[in-house]
Amino acid sequence: MAAGLVISAPASGVGKTTLTLALARAWRNRGLNVQCFKSGPDYIDPAFHAAATGRVSVNVDSWAMDRGTIAHLVGRGTDADVVLAEGSMGLFDGVAARGVSGTGATADIAEMLGWPVLLVIDPSGQAQTAAAIAAGLRDYRAGVQLAGVVLNRVASPRHEDLVRRALNDAGIAVFGALPRHAEISLPKRHLGLVQAEEQAEIGKLIDEAARFVAEHVDLDAVLRSAASWSPQPAANGMNVTPPGQRIALARDAAFSFVYPHMLEAWRAAGAEISTFSPLADEAPDASADVCWLPGGYPELHAGKIAANARFRSGLCAFADTRPVHGECGGYMVLGTALTDADGIRHEMTGLLGLETSFAKRRMHLGYRLASLAAPMPGHQAGARLRGHEFHYSTILAQPDTPLAVVHDATGAVIAETGSRRGLATGTFFHLIAEDR
Incomplete structure (x- = not known):
């Protein structure tokens, strides 16, 4: 005990x-x-x-x-x-x-x-x-x-x-x-x-x-x-649908914010996870059926990400035929450009039109409840997702079709709707759980 x-x-x-x-x-x-x-x-x-x-x-x-x-x-x-x-x-x-x-x-x-x-x-x-x-x-x-x-x-x-x-x-x-x-x-x-x-x-x-x-x-x-x-037996588990059967997961110092319980839930549901490092100029596993870019610190590594041609071209080729999703920092890297704290603009992958800047920092912090207007990997349109947002980036442009209607914990609608274009989707919030 x-x-x-x-x-x-x-x-x-x-x-x-x-x-x-x-x-x-x-x-x-x-x-x-x-x-x-x-x-x-x-x-x-x-x-x-x-x-x-x-x-x-x-x-x-x-x-x-x-x-x-x-x-x-x-x-x-x-x-x-x-x-x-x-x-x-x-x-x-x-x-x-x-x-x-x-x-x-x-x-x-x-x-x-x-x-x-x-x-x-x-x-x-x-x-x-x-x-x-x-x-x-x-x-x-x-x-x-x-x-x-x-x-x-x-x-x-x-x-x-x-x-x-x-x-x-x-x-x-x-x-x-x-x-x-x-x-x-x-x-x-x-x-x-x-x-x-x-x-x-x-x-x-x-x-x-x-x-x-x-x-x-x-x-x-x-x-x-x-x-x-002594823990009591749980009536149910995570009830999580993984985003795919084989998931290519970006994982390094720029892409590190992953909730351990989500990875465990994906594996428990039968998914396989294959990691790759964008900072090492690696492309997602070609045998994967979905790619997931978590949050992290892309603003600290924006120049290197922009220069890593193998990663960028490999990700774009992947997105031609299979879904790619980014959370927060991963969402920013899926966008057109990221301006760092020194005011230097770096081209990102261009899978989405999002453009962000750290030159004028403003904190975004809090719980998020998103109602999906369209599917994203692992979740159908209409799903209600609960997550958390924490970053200092400013949106300069978010021109693509909104992925979701997103509310904060008070019920107020917020501007960080996420985006979708083709097979690419992204959100500023990190997914914690789906409403049952």
């Missing part, structure tokens, strides 16, 4: 990911099997979880997924000793309108699974007020149980003592306090953390985080606070 725990915080940037990785590696070093999950749509953190545990981590999302899907995904923790769900943003932060089984808040997952919450609190610039924040989070929602607190970035022993005393007076357990430690800071860029696969020293960084946390946190007390948990 596994021990389940949710790691959350009052806000983003407090240290949830670092603590999750450190706990996972520290317990793994003790011989325990640790399974991680990510609550919410962040597609970067699961790769860090896998680096820490040696096990694939997947996203669970109450806005986009029903309870059966979440139960199916969490069921992979059956053989683990410890199961950790890392939250996103603050504990109760979600969208205003309820989705399939919740608002996307970490608290939804904690309540659904019955796992207590380990709070990471950064008391910088405050002392006793940190206890008031923790007590408020503890009491805000009856179905969410607080296990205790780990303090992060405490300034001094005196500072730690003030905060500890206030938390003890509030009846909240303090499992440890972490001084500032630059050696375990994860590097960031405009879409979040620099990806795990791009960091050659990620294993050493996680080892140092595990050592540091084990020195300052009572790992045994944290483990005792977790809920004994």
